[in-house]
Amino acid sequence: MKISHLVVQEIVHRRLNFLLAVFGVSVAIACLVGAATMLNAGEIQTEQAIRESKQAAEKAVRKSKQAAEKAGKQLQDEMRKITKGLGFNIVVLAEDEDLGAFHAEGTPTKTMPQEYVTRLAKSPIVVINHLLPIVTRKIEWPEAKQTIVLTGTRGEVPQAHRDLKKPLLDLVPPGKIVLGHHLHTSQNLKPGDTLTLKQRKFEVLKCHPERGSVDDVTAWLNLEEAQEMLGMQNLVNAILALECNCATVDRVAEIRGEIAKVLPGTKVLERGRKALARAEARNKAKKSADRAVAEAEASGTRLMADAEASGARLMADRQELTSVMVPVAMIGSFAWIALLALGNSRQRRSEIGILRAIGLGSRQVLVLFLGKALLVGLTGGAIGYAIGFLAGSRWGAAVDADLYQARWLVTALLLAPLLSAAASWIPALLASRQDPAVVLQEQ
Amino acid sequence: MLISLDHVTKTYRGNDQPVVAVNDVSVEVAAGEFVAVVGPSGCGKTTLLLVAGGLLGPDSGEVQIDLQDPYALSADQRARFRAERIGFVFQQFHLVPYLSVLDNVLAPALVTGERDAADRALALIDRFGLSDRRNHRPGQLSTGERQRVALARALLNDPRVILADEPTGNLDGENSEDVLQALQTFANDGGAVLLVTHDPDAVAFAGRTVTLDNGQVAMQTGQEKVASD
Ligand SMILES: Nc1ncnc2c1ncn2[C@@H]1O[C@H](COP(=O)(O)OP(=O)(O)OP(=O)(O)O)[C@@H](O)[C@H]1O
Ligand SMILES: [Mg+2]
Numbered sequence: 013m014k015i016s017h018l019v020v021q022e023i024v025h026r027r028l029n030f031l032l033a034v035f036g037v038s039v040a041i042a043c044l045v046g047a048a049t050m051l052n053a054g055e056i057q058t059e060q061a062i063r064e065s066k067q068a069a070e071k072a073v074r075k076s077k078q079a080a081e082k083a084g085k086q087l088q089d090e091m092r093k094i095t096k097g098l099g100f101n102i103v104v105l106a107e108d109e110d111l112g113a114f115h116a117e118g119t120p121t122k123t124m125p126q127e128y129v130t131r132l133a134k135s136p137i138v139v140i141n142h143l144l145p146i147v148t149r150k151i152e153w154p155e156a157k158q159t160i161v162l163t164g165t166r167g168e169v170p171q172a173h174r175d176l177k178k179p180l181l182d183l184v185p186p187g188k189i190v191l192g193h194h195l196h197t198s199q200n201l202k203p204g205d206t207l208t209l210k211q212r213k214f215e216v217l218k219c220h221p222e223r224g225s226v227d228d229v230t231a232w233l234n235l236e237e238a239q240e241m242l243g244m245q246n247l248v249n250a251i252l253a254l255e256c257n258c259a260t261v262d263r264v265a266e267i268r269g270e271i272a273k274v275l276p277g278t279k280v281l282e283r284g285r286k287a288l289a290r291a292e293a294r295n296k297a298k299k300s301a302d303r304a305v306a307e308a309e310a311s312g313t314r315l316m317a318d319a320e321a322s323g324a325r326l327m328a329d330r331q332e333l334t335s336v337m338v339p340v341a342m343i344g345s346f347a348w349i350a351l352l353a354l355g356n357s358r359q360r361r362s363e364i365g366i367l368r369a370i371g372l373g374s375r376q377v378l379v380l381f382l383g384k385a386l387l388v389g390l391t392g393g394a395i396g397y398a399i400g401f402l403a404g405s406r407w408g409a410a411v412d413a414d415l416y417q418a419r420w421l422v423t424a425l426l427l428a429p430l431l432s433a434a435a436s437w438i439p440a441l442l443a444s445r446q447d448p449a450v451v452l453q454e455q
Numbered sequence: 456m457l458i459s460l461d462h463v464t465k466t467y468r469g470n471d472q473p474v475v476a477v478n479d480v481s482v483e484v485a486a487g488e489f490v491a492v493v494g495p496s497g498c499g500k501t502t503l504l505l506v507a508g509g510l511l512g513p514d515s516g517e518v519q520i521d522l523q524d525p526y527a528l529s530a531d532q533r534a535r536f537r538a539e540r541i542g543f544v545f546q547q548f549h550l551v552p553y554l555s556v557l558d559n560v561l562a563p564a565l566v567t568g569e570r571d572a573a574d575r576a577l578a579l580i581d582r583f584g585l586s587d588r589r590n591h592r593p594g595q596l597s598t599g600e601r602q603r604v605a606l607a608r609a610l611l612n613d614p615r616v617i618l619a620d621e622p623t624g625n626l627d628g629e630n631s632e633d634v635l636q637a638l639q640t641f642a643n644d645g646g647a648v649l650l651v652t653h654d655p656d657a658v659a660f661a662g663r664t665v666t667l668d669n670g671q672v673a674m675q676t677g678q679e680k681v682a683s684d
Pocket of ligand 2: 500501502620
């Protein structure tokens, strides 16, 4: 027979005492494991929330970046279309130009010195580029019996402070002519053919496709030739220019102001307003798309910060709860087990007395009590772990995650016997120190 | 001599007045002797038995059991000494309530750990007519049966000495007879029995009677005169 046999037999004999002690340990361990499981669940939950909000934020940023890219592309497209289709959209006219007549005729009637172009080109003006001086007049083409617009152009004047840009309109060399669609189709002309205009011979340089505008009835000549033909030496009717993509709201006013500084008194008109307005809308759309990207990024950061903060709050709440609950349960359980062990050792006075009398050492009596305490602890630890884990999983987890942690099972199975043994220590010591003579005399 | 108490004195120092429970008592029990200790209640019989049993150290005087002074040993050695040399029987039986009859009888083997203890226990249980009761708890036994279990336990380790404190105090005539018969047999087989009792029948079994009064030996009667120098 071994001491362990006595331990087991005593437990079986005094089941209630054992069960009450096991209950005490279970409660403490359940609180501990439940708390740990809840905290673990909270951590997983927080991590998941942060991950989700990060994904959502990244998605939103991605989406708004796509939108911004698209808006940027549309803006570029639009600008390209404008530059291509519209050509020059700023017209600088002489100070005495009658705008009514200009609009009625479609061509300017007054002139200004050709030197104006040079002045404008040499100025540091930035709101316009592609400067092109022209002379233009509606005339009769006597040889073809047609009314045409004769335009003399010299090619663009390079601006002093800018790199040379690809010209929007090519220079027409002397003796050559470029024809609008209606002119070359009606006269059945093609590049290389020659024609006569006001008794001068010209070689056809280029035939434009149909543009559906006054260009279709326009013939382009070299500027000086045209000036000569029209008797306008060193004079121009207009300076064409292309507006840069200005940022200000009232663009035309800004351009007028800038040009007026260089060429006071000239009149500045804008053509193709609608197309520019559309470009501006695109511009705005692009800007708001850019803003949306920034906003999406900011709100993503906020979303993640919120998730983190609410996770931290959850953890703080749980920690606060467990930091009270666990020690209270531990201390309560300790006291409970100690009381039960004390009661048990008193109940067993006579038994211990006789066992000592027939030869058991005090160490064996200690083993008898601590062995029981360890069994109480192991059983209570296992039950407490199961209850704590189930309760913690049930109440702590808003997420579907595996909350099992081996270290808490090990902790429960180590801590519980330790707790039980520590609480039973004093009663066990008292029992082992009991003088058998005193007990035997008490009968 | 298996039991030798030489001028033993034991005083209880209680809260107020010290009580001299055993006062200069000398008793010797030889192998094969059955000695009864009688006397009025409170005369110091139980105290004398505890002193003889190595459970209560005397204030003065010499104790020898089987030629060994138990009080010269360490507490642990003394416990083992008790397990090996002394069998105790008490009026209240002092059985372990949650152990079976067999386990109760085997309890002294917790200390000595002898391998054939179970066989000896079963033989003793058989001898005391408890074979069909060996798996029962003490609570399920009659008082006579309980005392026989206590006797079997006392005999398990083949002690040299049996110290019995009113073992028949709770028993009827027939059961008393069985217990006293067993003690008699033990003495006849060469053991020493020191029996504390009020029971005249028990006294009749004893070869010699020591009468205590107020902690002192008042009278010794019996076939053999014990030499007390
Ligand atoms: N632990 C103790 N402290 C103080 N006094 C004690 C103690 N134990 C016994 N006594 C006293 O010592 C004396 C002897 O006691 P003891 O138990 O030896 O008597 P006894 O002869 O066995 O009596 P009984 O026949 O009633 O069992 C008594 O007066 C008793 O009151
Ligand atoms: Mg007594």
